Amino acid sequence: MPPSPVTVMQLPDLSDPSAHRSFLREVKKFMDSSRQPRLIVDLSTVGQIAPESIDLLLECVDQAERSDGEVSVAGASRETEVILELTQATSVLNIFPSVLEAANGSQPQVA
Amino acid sequence: MEMGALVVTAGGDVTSTAPGSSLWAPAWPVLGQTVLERWIKMVQGLGVGLVSVVDRAEQQSNRVHTMIEWAREGVERILLIVLGSYAEIDLCDLVRFHYEGQHQVTRVFDQEGPLGISLLDRGCVLGHRERAIHEPHSHSSRYDFLGYVIRLSSTVSYRQLVEDALQGRCGIRPTGIQTRERVWIDQTAFVDPSVQIEAPCYIGPRARVRASVRIRGCSSIERDCDIDLGTTLDHTSILPNTYVAPGLYVRESVVDGTKLENLARGVELDLGTAGLLARIGNPQPTASGRPVQVSPDQELPLSGAEAQQS
Numbered sequence: 001m002p003p004s005p006v007t008v009m010q011l012p013d014l015s016d017p018s019a020h021r022s023f024l025r026e027v028k029k030f031m032d033s034s035r036q037p038r039l040i041v042d043l044s045t046v047g048q049i050a051p052e053s054i055d056l057l058l059e060c061v062d063q064a065e066r067s068d069g070e071v072s073v074a075g076a077s078r079e080t081e082v083i084l085e086l087t088q089a090t091s092v093l094n095i096f097p098s099v100l101e102a103a104n105g106s107q108p109q110v111a
Numbered sequence: 112m113e114m115g116a117l118v119v120t121a122g123g124d125v126t127s128t129a130p131g132s133s134l135w136a137p138a139w140p141v142l143g144q145t146v147l148e149r150w151i152k153m154v155q156g157l158g159v160g161l162v163s164v165v166d167r168a169e170q171q172s173n174r175v176h177t178m179i180e181w182a183r184e185g186v187e188r189i190l191l192i193v194l195g196s197y198a199e200i201d202l203c204d205l206v207r208f209h210y211e212g213q214h215q216v217t218r219v220f221d222q223e224g225p226l227g228i229s230l231l232d233r234g235c236v237l238g239h240r241e242r243a244i245h246e247p248h249s250h251s252s253r254y255d256f257l258g259y260v261i262r263l264s265s266t267v268s269y270r271q272l273v274e275d276a277l278q279g280r281c282g283i284r285p286t287g288i289q290t291r292e293r294v295w296i297d298q299t300a301f302v303d304p305s306v307q308i309e310a311p312c313y314i315g316p317r318a319r320v321r322a323s324v325r326i327r328g329c330s331s332i333e334r335d336c337d338i339d340l341g342t343t344l345d346h347t348s349i350l351p352n353t354y355v356a357p358g359l360y361v362r363e364s365v366v367d368g369t370k371l372e373n374l375a376r377g378v379e380l381d382l383g384t385a386g387l388l389a390r391i392g393n394p395q396p397t398a399s400g401r402p403v404q405v406s407p408d409q410e411l412p413l414s415g416a417e418a419q420q421s
Contacts, residue, residue, distance in 0.1 A: 079378050
């Protein structure tokens with residue numbers, strides 16, 4: 001059985017609606033073209049995640065579930081980890097310390 | 112007069128963050144009452160009629176002046192409490208120790224060191240004046256205290272005190288009515304019948320806890336808070352006048368208005384702009400820094416040393 005396809009993406013600039021739309025288009029394309037796709041969102045450059053970004057991650061989860069896939073986030077700051085837990089996004093996202101660990105399929109962090 | 116008590120609070124605005132910590136402020140109530148209010152009650156329980164509260168930010172000479180004035184007016188002993196800890200000292204025993212030992216100055220210590228509590232004789236205050244008050248250790252006796260004490264210098268120690276109080280590990284009893292074992296809910300609080308409460312917990316005056324909220328892990332909700340639908344509080348304290356948005360999971364945190372300090376990760380966040388937290392109502396004014404005198408039968412305000420001016 002071939003391994004699940006993996007792609008790594010960064011969150012778009014929230015102030016740019018076209019980047020936002022383009023990000024979602026890419027996610028949808030990846031999810032639609034793969035079986036059990038694994039999307040890794042690299043948060044290592046995000047200081048404190050905004051609520052709009054969490055909504056975007058949840059949209060990704062929604063897309064992933066339709067293809068029996070999953071969404072992971074990697075490299076989140078402590079601030080972002082707290083917000084992900086606070087908003088209960090951790091219940092639908094896999095959390096990894098780094099993109100490498102996420103890509104290697106290590107055990108996700110316990111939120 | 113037999114005895115006076117001078118309580119020195121943390122410097123500056125007691126609602127502001129204490130130096131060296133992130134969110135912690137001395138004006139935070141612990142299950143309905145601030146530590147200052149609890150100290151004043153302890154002192155009043157000793158039968159001390161003359162209690163004054165001064166701000167540490169005030170010039171030290173003002174403090175000294177108050178003590179010398181008291182001594183001149185005939186106050187025999189002055190209990191000086193520099194607030195920095197909550198300690199369940201048997202003040203009667205302290206006075207007895209001081210009196211029987213004919214000490215001029217008695218300082219209270221625990222295993223970690225001095226607790227900022229001293230008992231000074233009138234003669235000492237008048238005789239040695241400033242030196243005796245500035246340096247009470249120079250010719251003092253030591254009273255070793257082995258009971259419950261916690262130094263309040265951080266949000267972590269604040270949470271420890273709340274948990275100890277809710278677990279019955281110290282003498283603090285929450286205000287309000289104990290509705291069932293180790294669950295205290297103020298009569299003026301609104302708690303939706305669907306709220307799941309896991310003991311121990313505290314819900315303060317005029318707090319509003321909406322449908323499907325879950326409260327567990329020694330959590331406390333102080334006065335005038337609003338916890339919105341379906342939110343879970345776990346090992347968390349919500350400070351007065353705080354709104355918490357629906358559907359959140361707040362764990363190992365202390366929340367004050369828009370600010371949240373997560374103790375598990377050592378992170379402080381302002382979540383006001385994210386719409387997850389808000390400051391609501393009008394926080395009560397607290398100690399202005401001017402000395403206030405508290406009469407023995409005076410009802411203490413809910414917050415700070417807002418009391419009759421001396």
